Structure formats: C-alpha cells, structure tokens
Amino acid sequence: MDLSDTFETTVIYSVSEINLEIKEILETTLPPVWVQGEISNFVHHSSGHMYFSLKDPNSQISCVLWKSRNLSLHFAPTDGMKVNVLGAIRVYEKRGTYQIDVVKMLPSGIGDLQLAFEKLKKRLHEEGLFDEQYKKSIPRFPTAIGIVTSQTGAAIRDIKNVIQRRFPSTTLILRPTVVQGDGAGKDIARAIDEFNEYGQVDVLIVGRGGGSLEDLWAFNEEQVARAIFRSKIPVISAVGHEIDYTISDFVADLRAPTPSAAAELVVPDINEIQAAVSDLYLYCRKSVQRILNDYRDTLHTIKTSYGFRRPQDFINQHRQRLDELIHICSMASFHKTALIRQQLQRMQYRLTDLNPASILKRGYSICRRASDQTIIKNAVDVDVQEQISVELAQGRLTGIVTTISRE
C-alpha cells in the first residue's frame, strides 16, 4: 500500500490523539490475560509500587504492580525469577508505551499449578461446592471410619496411632489409594465413591501427609472435589501440613490441618467419655436416691397425718367404750342378782309363812271328805253321817259328821 496516496485525504492525528486511539483499542479489546515470563529490571520504588519487565528469549513487556496489590504477594520477586502474572494491558500515554497492570503474580512452575488451583477454586466456589449449607455434620461417636489414603504413607500410621490412643474401639477401614502422580486423583475419587457404595462407615478421612505442591496435587483435582461433594458420608479432608490448603479442604465437610489432627477431630478422647458416662450414671443414681427419699418422706407424712391416725383412733375409742360397757354391764348384773337374791329371800320367807304345815303348827287343822280327800271349806259341803278326816300339825283323826250347823 502506498501511504503517500492517503496522505491528502486522511485525518492527521496529534501524538496525544494517536496514543489515545491506541489506548482505546488495546484496553477495550484485550481482556485481562495471564502472561508468563522472567522478571528483569525489577524496581521496588520508595512509593511502594513495583516496576519491572517480563521477558522471554525473544521479547519483553513492561509491568507495574501497584502498592495496594503487591502487599498480598506471598514471595519476594527478584530479577531472573520466572513468574505468571495476571493483568490488563494499559497504555501509558505520556511515553507512548504499554504495560501490564498486574493484578496477581505467582511464581512460575508452581505458578502453573497455582493458576489451575485458583481457576478451579473460583469455578467450584461459584458453583456452590463450598457452600456452608452443604456441609454435613461429623458424628460425635463414629463406630467405623473409612480412610482414603496410601497404605504405606505416614498419614495412615498417624491416624491409626491417634485413634487407638483416643478411642480404640473404633473400626478403621482403609481403602488404599495412590495419593500422588498419574491416576491419583481418579483413584481417590473412586475410593470415596466405593465407600459410599459400601456404606458401612460413619465418616471418611481423605488425605495424605506433607509433600510438595506437586505431591499434594491430586487433592486439587476436580474429580476429587466432585467425589467429596457427592459423598453421602461426611468427609474430613486432611492433606499435608497446617499451611497447605487444597480444593479438597474447601469442599470437605471439615478441614483438618494434618492427618493426625483429623484423627483427633473425628473421635473423642475415651477418658473424657468414660468420665462423662460415670458422671451421668452417678447423677442418675443421686437423682433417683433423692426422688426415693422424697417419696419416703411423703409416705411418712401421709402415714402420720390425722386422716390416717383416725381408724386407729376410732378402734381405740371403741375399745375403750367396749370396756366401759362391759364394766357397766357387769356392775348392772351384779346389782340385779343382788336384788333378785333379796326378792328370792323375801319370797322364801313368804312361802314359809304360807306353808300349811306352819299353819297347822299354830293350831289350825285341815278337814277333808274321806271319800275324795277334798278340803271342806263349807259345812254344807258334807252330809250327816259322812266320814271325814282331820289333819293336825301332828297326826290325823277320822270321824263321823253328827250335826251340821249352817252358821
């Protein structure tokens, strides 16, 4: 193309104008990008801002990392260090240069992994895999614990030791897995799924001992994260050391800083529980003792209450009355017999008076008709010449009626 041909017809920009035009094009069409390169000409300015270039064997680009952002940097950048930076392209109009306005900078090598980690973490976070609402509670007293780790690693030894010290009756079931290198993520994910099919454990510990970021990488894989998320059994993530954070830690229902710590978290201390059981037992016994005593007291109160003394009182009163009556009766009957005895005596006297024998003794005699021995009370009851007998006090006379006088 012949540029001179257009010279007459096109607008002539000022320097400022063209820089502005470039700025607009660059800043609006290029989204934030990750760029990998080696740091050179690094300057940490007294203002706190960092200025440097990123270069590869063939090219370089200016970068700026503002003070507000470089404060959260986890390492000290130096010349020659390979890094990954995330940032937007900005045009510095004054000099007509462009540079990367760095938002995030990570050491390369581990930087690549870190990048993947950050991206996956962001994606899963947005998808809700880390949400509190999905966290299952860890059972207080698990009977059986499933463990997903290497059979030969430090993690299983540590977990076994801690649990045998704290709560020896817990059943431990290990599903041995590869925990690093090719296929580790897949194996770990499958092991979690298998435990869910098996179903005979109350909680899962998924993890491994400490190692480099690359060693721990399987626990940052999406398939592991998804297996943990879909697990119906609560999962405790226990990867590496205190400072290591993995995607598993975020998805798991509980994050333990180390495998030993996971074992500490998952079972209570048997001594504490034994003490608690004993306390509860004593507490129940004391309560029951107290309740029984209360009932005993109440019973005693009722027994000794007026209402319950009444029947006895009633009986006693009647007993007393009975004694009284017996006394009265015996007294009465005594009097009565005395009276009767008196009357009897009087009667006896009277009878003695009435005895015909005693009358005869006084000189009277009884006269009878001889024929039928009837007592003659009237002179006319006999005829002249009729035989009569006369009874005297002493002896008897027989005679013949010679005369009858009516007067």
Next chain:
Amino acid sequence: MVKITFEEAMKRLEEIADILEKGDQSLDDTIVLFEESNALVKFCQEKLDKAENKLQILSVDNNTFHLEPETE
C-alpha cells in the same frame, strides 16, 4: 434394648439425667428410667471397653466388597 448407636445411648443418658433431675415423673416411671439408665451405662461401658480394632482393608471385586486384616 433395640439396636442403638453409642451416640444415641449417650444422648438418651443425658436426657434421663435431665428428667430425673426435674423429678416430675411418677415413682414407677422413675424406676423404669433408672433401669433404662443402668442398661445404657452398661452398653456404653461395653462399647468403651471393647478391645481395640485392627485396621481393615477394603477392596472391591466383581462389585462385592471384601474386608481383610491389614498385612504389616
């Protein structure tokens, strides 16, 4: 007693301790509760006293699970 987990046993034991402490129930209920608490304590003690479990290894073969003792 129906099949119960250690956790449930402890929970029930705590419940009974609370009920007994309030003491609102009848004497018959008190005795029944105390008997239950005795059974629970026995159950818990047995669980706690159980000999330590060896580590077992889970494996899958033709969709069936196997548990084997750990080979050291």
